[in-house]
Amino acid sequence: MAHSLRDIWPLIRAAALRLDTAVHARRPTFSDAQIILLVLWGRGHHQSVKWACDAHNWPLHERRNALPDASTVSRRMRTRSVLALLDALSDDPLARQAMVQVADGKPLVVSRHTRDRDARHGWGAGGMDTGYKLHLIGNLLGNVSFWRVTPMHLPEQEITRRCVNAAHLAGGYLLGDCAYDADALHRTCANRNLRLLVYRYPSRRGKGVGSRNVSSHRRSCIASTETPNATFAPAMLALRISIERIFARLETRWRIGRPPAHVRGLARVRLWVQTALALDKFTQLALHAKTA
Numbered sequence: 001m002a003h004s005l006r007d008i009w010p011l012i013r014a015a016a017l018r019l020d021t022a023v024h025a026r027r028p029t030f031s032d033a034q035i036i037l038l039v040l041w042g043r044g045h046h047q048s049v050k051w052a053c054d055a056h057n058w059p060l061h062e063r064r065n066a067l068p069d070a071s072t073v074s075r076r077m078r079t080r081s082v083l084a085l086l087d088a089l090s091d092d093p094l095a096r097q098a099m100v101q102v103a104d105g106k107p108l109v110v111s112r113h114t115r116d117r118d119a120r121h122g123w124g125a126g127g128m129d130t131g132y133k134l135h136l137i138g139n140l141l142g143n144v145s146f147w148r149v150t151p152m153h154l155p156e157q158e159i160t161r162r163c164v165n166a167a168h169l170a171g172g173y174l175l176g177d178c179a180y181d182a183d184a185l186h187r188t189c190a191n192r193n194l195r196l197l198v199y200r201y202p203s204r205r206g207k208g209v210g211s212r213n214v215s216s217h218r219r220s221c222i223a224s225t226e227t228p229n230a231t232f233a234p235a236m237l238a239l240r241i242s243i244e245r246i247f248a249r250l251e252t253r254w255r256i257g258r259p260p261a262h263v264r265g266l267a268r269v270r271l272w273v274q275t276a277l278a279l280d281k282f283t284q285l286a287l288h289a290k291t292a
Contacts, residue, residue, distance in 0.1 A: 005044035006059070008282045012040060012089070015282070019088045022081035030068045032085045035076045038067065039086075043275040046255055048262045049073050077271065086271075090278035096146070098139035099172030100236070101194075102243040103163070103180065105156045106250075108132040108149070108269060109258050118266040122152030132269050134256070135159045137167060137174075140242045142249065143284060144277055145169065149270045157182035164188050173197055175240045186217040197236055199225050250280060 020033035042052030050070040055063045068076075076082050107124035110116060110131040119131050129152060137146040137160075146167035150159055156179050164174070164185070171193035176185075178201045189196040198221060199205070205226055209219065224233040250256040254276035263272045 005041075005279070008279075008286050009041075011282050011286060012279070013037060015089060016085065020085055022084070024081070028076075030066075030072070030076070032076075032079075032082045035068070035073055035082050036085050036089065038073060039077065039271075040275055040279060043254075043272070044279050046260075048260075086274060086278065090274050090281060092143050092145065092281055095139050095141075095143035096167060097170045098141070098143075098145070099170065100140050100175065100239065101137050101145055101169055101172070102140070102175045102240050103135075103137045103160050104177065104240075104243040104247070105159075105179075106134045106136065106247050106257065107152060108134055108256070108273070110264070114264070116264040118151060118269075119264075120151035120153035122154070124152065131259070132266070133159075134273055135163055136243065136246065137163055137169070138243055138246045140239055142242060142246050144246065144281070147273070147277065149266070149273050151266065156180065157185050161185045161188045164192055164194065169194060173236060175237055177240065178202075181218075181221075183215050183218050186221065187215050190215070190217045195221075197221060197225070197233055199237065250276060253280060253283065 016033040016036050020031055022032055038052050039049060041058070042049050045051070045057070047057070051057055053067050053070050053073065055067055107122075107129050108131050109124060109129045110119050112130045114130060121128060121130050122133065123129075124131075131152050132149055133152045133154070133156070135148045135150065135156065136144060138144050146163050146169075148159055148163055160176070160180060161184055165188060169192065172195070174189055174194045174196050176196065176198045178199055180196065180198045181200050186196050196217070200222065209222065221233075224230060225237070256273065256276050259269050259272055263269055
């Protein structure tokens with residue numbers, strides 16, 4: 001890892017304290033920032049909240065501070081103010097200003113015999129799996145612009161369409177793979193000042209689009225990717241590899257592909273992913289500051 005958790009911890013602490021502006025009717029024993037920092041400390045070490053609540057797992061200079069118990073953290077992590085603070089820590093508004101964005105999904109696999117009621121069977125990495133899926137939009141610099149976690153069985157085109165509606169991207173181009181060749185997604189992107197560029201599945205290339213009402217946006221995409229000697233669209237789609245770098249980084253640093261046994265249920269999986277994205281954001285900031 002280019003930066004250890006302790007290297008970026010001052011950045012995370014300063015940001016959490018600065019963004020903790022919630023006003024409570026009754027002052028809690030532990031602030032929202034303290035709760036978030038405890039959760040991030042455990043997540044950064046690939047451990048549970050219970051592990052982070054043990055003072056022996058903190059540096060010596062941190063052990064003088066009182067720590068909440070795991071039940072208190074679990075209860076507070078369901079409150080609006082704490083979730084809003086985590087949203088602020090993980091959000092990257094600058095990433096959404098990029099003119100080229102890339103969309104893709106990554107399966108978050110659990111055991112096929114799990115009793116998790118939220119996990120579903122669906123198409124994973126080259127076959128059927130059980131669990132959840134991380135739907136992510138990122139820019140070419142490797143920064144995450146928007147994300148969602150859903151059960152694995154939901155279609156990527158529909159979830160990405162919802163993400164495009166909610167992300168408020170600056171406009172430009174959205175790159176995807178063959179799974180995103182859907183007319184509804186083309187229309188949604190066009191309404192958001194985006195041009196969707198995707199290849200069709202190989203078996204469909206060079207053929208017509210049928211007799212159904214196909215939008216002009218999808219027809220334009222097909223023409224730009226399947227016209228002989230086309231250069232612009234293929235060159236743009238070659239940049240899709242940037243999303244694979246994001247997923248590889250998240251897997252290498254934060255082991256995001258397989259939620260551990262103590263992370264089950266959609267709410268916990270979303271929290272587990274979001275804390276990883278928050279930690280990764282500050283790691284990227286530290287790397288960019290070092291190279292600047």
